[in-house]
Amino acid sequence: MPVIADAKRGDIASTAEAYAQALFRRLRLRCRTVNPYLGTDSLAPFLERADKGVFVLCRTSNAGGADLQALAVTGDGQRRPLYEAVAELARDRWNEHGNVGLVVGATFPGELGRIRQMCPRLPFLLPGVGAQGGDVAAAVRNALDEDGAGFIINSSRQILYASSDRDYAQAARRAAEALRDEINRHREAALAERAARG
Amino acid sequence: MPVIADAKRGDIASTAEAYAQALFRRLRLRCRTVNPYLGTDSLAPFLERADKGVFVLCRTSNAGGADLQALAVTGDGQRRPLYEAVAELARDRWNEHGNVGLVVGATFPGELGRIRQMCPRLPFLLPGVGAQGGDVAAAVRNALDEDGAGFIINSSRQILYASSDRDYAQAARRAAEALRDEINRHREAALAERAARG
Numbered sequence: 001m002p003v004i005a006d007a008k009r010g011d012i013a014s015t016a017e018a019y020a021q022a023l024f025r026r027l028r029l030r031c032r033t034v035n036p037y038l039g040t041d042s043l044a045p046f047l048e049r050a051d052k053g054v055f056v057l058c059r060t061s062n063a064g065g066a067d068l069q070a071l072a073v074t075g076d077g078q079r080r081p082l083y084e085a086v087a088e089l090a091r092d093r094w095n096e097h098g099n100v101g102l103v104v105g106a107t108f109p110g111e112l113g114r115i116r117q118m119c120p121r122l123p124f125l126l127p128g129v130g131a132q133g134g135d136v137a138a139a140v141r142n143a144l145d146e147d148g149a150g151f152i153i154n155s156s157r158q159i160l161y162a163s164s165d166r167d168y169a170q171a172a173r174r175a176a177e178a179l180r181d182e183i184n185r186h187r188e189a190a191l192a193e194r195a196a197r198g
Numbered sequence: 199m200p201v202i203a204d205a206k207r208g209d210i211a212s213t214a215e216a217y218a219q220a221l222f223r224r225l226r227l228r229c230r231t232v233n234p235y236l237g238t239d240s241l242a243p244f245l246e247r248a249d250k251g252v253f254v255l256c257r258t259s260n261a262g263g264a265d266l267q268a269l270a271v272t273g274d275g276q277r278r279p280l281y282e283a284v285a286e287l288a289r290d291r292w293n294e295h296g297n298v299g300l301v302v303g304a305t306f307p308g309e310l311g312r313i314r315q316m317c318p319r320l321p322f323l324l325p326g327v328g329a330q331g332g333d334v335a336a337a338v339r340n341a342l343d344e345d346g347a348g349f350i351i352n353s354s355r356q357i358l359y360a361s362s363d364r365d366y367a368q369a370a371r372r373a374a375e376a377l378r379d380e381i382n383r384h385r386e387a388a389l390a391e392r393a394a395r396g
Binding site for chain 2: 008009010011012013014035036037038039040041042043044057060061062063064065066067068069071072073074075079082085086089127131132157
């Protein structure tokens with residue numbers, strides 16, 4: 001089972017290299033999340049490991065994410081929110097080895113759909129359902145790529161804390177399976193709708 | 199001796215609260231660095247501990263920092279780099295308890311001087327001298343506040359790796375003392391110049 005370390009690291013290259021060693025080599029994790037604020041050279045130690053995945057924070061699921069991520073950035077004759085500039089960097093500059101994805105909050109389905117339009121081929125990691133209140137149906141509909149896939153919905157607290165009693169393991173399993181079934185149901189519906197549109 | 203954890207954390211509020219507990223309560227550290235990309239609610243668990251310091255990443259010392267931090271942000275009739283928008287948020291919104299400072303790379307003395315003009319009272323943490331090549335004289339001159347203080351220059355590799363031999367402890371001490379003396383010499387010169395200007 002592939003493990004994604006949602007560690008959101010971001011540091012200068014020498015420190016990033018040490019983080020990459022720790023998570024990829026020592027802990028043998030498959031993917032990790034990174035914070036783009038420090039730019040390309042801070043991401044390079046992760047990006048250059050072509051057999052490992054890197055999910056770049058783009059539009060995070062928390063309300064305060066907009067404080068920076070929604071600031072209007074101008075350049076190249078365009079004006080757009082910062083998170084779209086990050087999505088473009090991820091698509092055009094950081095994905096040389098085809099191992100880059102984006103973290104986009106399921107809590108903002110409109111932004112999610114817009115980022116999917118910009119980046120039809122990048123995998124998305126979608127936090128924000130469950131405890132954070134994101135709508136699974138809207139997330140699935142907006143995150144689906146052309147192949148009817150292309151995203152991972154993660155849920156932490158809803159599953160981890162499904163029960164604080166001795167049945168916690170069974171309760172966590174039930175919560176995970178219920179979410180899986182919900183995702184698949186909405187995916188089938190979205191694909192059927194897409195097929196009907198022709 | 200106050201200890202600053204340069205951990206550059208940034209996560210949603212529930213996780214940020216756990217990081218705050220770990221670093222402030224369990225490890226009893228005095229200050230930490232945080233990444234602003236996730237916005238106000240991700241910083242709140244640190245900011246609200248009025249007896250602890252929080253240095254917000256603003257203009258980092260690495261070359262790639264410009265990829266995001268120098269993007270032109272427009273709003274309120276202004277156009278300025280993202281790092282200035284972060285400096286303003288730190289000054290006007292995040293510093294309610296007077297415990298906020300900024301991380302500004304000593305490698306970019308021009309930007310440093312501009313941020314000091316914008317934020318005359320915030321303490322600065324200045325990485326980038328030593329292994330990263332920042333000029334101590336230019337950093338000191340541009341970071342000094344009205345009281346002739348207001349900044350901490352940190353140096354890691356230059357001191358940690360002053361020697362890889364058995365004299366490493368003495369070599370580290372000598373490197374630290376040499377940097378301290380250099381900072382103080384440039385500070386005296388800058389203050390003398392300021393006094394001469396009247």
